[in-house]
Amino acid sequence: MHTDGMSTTGQMDEVYPVLIVGAGPAGATLALHLGRLGIKTLLISKHHGTANTPRAHIFNQRAMEVLRDARLEERLSEVACDAAHMAHTPWSDKLNGTEYGRMWSWGNKPGKKHRYEMASPCRMSDLPQSYLEPILVGEAAKAGKQYPVLDTLGIIVDGKQLNTALNVHIQADLSRYMENRPGSLNWVLNTEAPEWSAAGNFRMVRPWNEWLVSMHPANIDGRSFEPTNEQIQGRLKQMVGDNDVEFEILSSF
Template sequence: MDEKVDERVPVLIVGGSLVGLSTSLFLGRHGVRHLLVEKHAGTSKHPRGRGNNVRTMELLRSAGIEPEVREAASVLAENHGILQARSLTGDDQEWLFKEIDPGGALARFSPTGWCLCSQNDLEPVLLSCARDQGGDLRFSTELLSFDQDATGVTAVVKNRDTGEHSTVRADYLVAADGPRSPVREQLHIGQSGNGDLFHNVSITFRSRQLADVLGERRFIVCYLTNPEADGALLPVDNEEQWVFHAPWHPDRGETLEDFTDERCAEHIRTAIGAPGLDVEITGKAPWHAAERVAERYSQGRVFLAGDSAHEMSPTGAFGSNTGIQDAHNLAWKLAAVLEGAAGPGLLESYESERQPVARATSERASSRSAEHSHPGYSPAVTPGGGRQGGMLTVAMGYSYPRGAVLGADPERPVVPERMQLGGDPGTRAPHMWLVESGERLSTLDLYERSFVLLSASGTPWRAAGQKVAELLAVRLDAYAIGEGPDADLAPEKDGDWAELHGTTADGALLVRPDGFVAWRSPGAVPDPVAALHEVMTQVLSRA
């Protein structure tokens, strides 16, 4: 086998869309050498999924690329809310919601916020930043086959420009190869869920006059409900570039060839309510909304991430965000195992943590499509839940009742009824503003490449953390919070970090590299070194 291997890498990523690129970025931030192969020649040209929720923006912030993403998204920075209308020229119009974060309540929970950045604008940023982190990303390169054994995966890839085949040996393979994942199919991993929900054709078009029709209205999307021509209108630049999602009914014998430029243009004019509108069709792409979750997220040394692991209705942009968060969860675990800090058992927690989140989130996405009467979606029974209800909780309030955590409540709902970010094991650690050497930072800014132990100054926890990091040879940073010379970090505006994190001044909180609480000590313990050593050993599957 050695003679046939052309190159070796710790991780091979298959798929170079949002999730594959994010996997590359996050692995690069951990210093993990990897290769990404993508069969297409470049990043997406079509302005597809655009909503990046607050949790995803936290991850991009921790990876150091939030400013670049905001810049790429600047053209849509003033677009907010979802409008539903029979037409854009009549009186029958209703805002489903006008602001994502009315009143700025989100600032209590996060140092950042939502961002509207189309996939064709976000992917080049991820690509550039992943390469800056040392990622080897190859487009026009297709996975032809793979086999795995007890020590790794052997893959054959093809350069589609030259036709050359080469063999890659990797310790692990991450399949981010889309909803019809060839990797998942080869592994014979089944799926569960409600299956296909509806079908649309995404139509890009140019219209200079549409901006005048809209006037001052700046929405994320407008659902147009004219029964003669319904659809969803999305701005690309608010000036002359637009996208329209038209219902497609293949079950009625309708084919893509039926969507001629003339039909599409007339459909758009009727839906908008402007018969003489200038409409120039520039592109068409079919897409399918479905609710499916893979029955397994891994087999051996192969892991599924993004659409290969779960499909969701696009309403609410849950699918791409869930996929990026899959990548973040998996990246630190792969890094820990590859560098010898963790046992292979840590990787089993990827499925136990992320699969329940996908199931709960996919159900919420389908409910949201029903709430918004998404064009083409006619569920037999409209799911419950109020409009805009629970969006923030689904986006960032989910938890891991089981996985690489200690002390989590196994009966806790994966997505609770209300936001509960109080330092409980298995939840995303709370956000709190701190001051370090005169600089303001969030507690979330501490979490990325290492475990972090938080405690009050004057307690033995910081020294215990430093000792355990040395004993186990793991990345573990310990910070003492408080006032005075012994403190590393000071709370801003007299904040009480212990109360916010659900502990006491004598307790401590252990946070994983992905920002989730691994363990919490409510108070002092007789031997903090022994206690923390045992916790780290269990969480990292080194027992």
């Protein structure tokens, strides 16, 4: 996608002062701001679409100010979860079991909350990447056009895949476990956990029926380990502490 400068033949014949590689939250936001300032920008993405999993999600006040400057604050507030849904970070042996402790999170601590409120016109938000990217890329695309980019040689410089976690995207009504401790990250640690998932957490995507469940570490003796679907389902029920809980696995990665 580029902002301005497409010839009548459909070929690029302009010089672009800015090249942005990657159309994730940072790249798409930068392209949007530059495009609105009239700066020609070429934005390249290796993906055909936007993020299909929640991925990054916490936006602090400064990040929200950048989105406010992009005139997206009101629209994004419709899909973001506000600070009230992020108030706590608890640690438990199971969601319905013993709570080891909890802490106030993301500027919600009484006695300090007013400092955050006075420091910025924006509030911290939980804004999953899968909800944010379509809006960002869509707005950036309004200032330009799209065309395919082909490469004949690609040099991969990515590091080794560490396999430090298995993420399971699910739908499940867990609202009864959040009534007294609404939180974006809910940690589970117990001695009954299998070796391939010694610890994990339930990360809120949508309150309180869509989650990204992380299981750490996803390996055995340093070797990558891919659990079966039955093992994943068993671990999910064990983390909740309820064998009758109903859930739908949307994806795992």
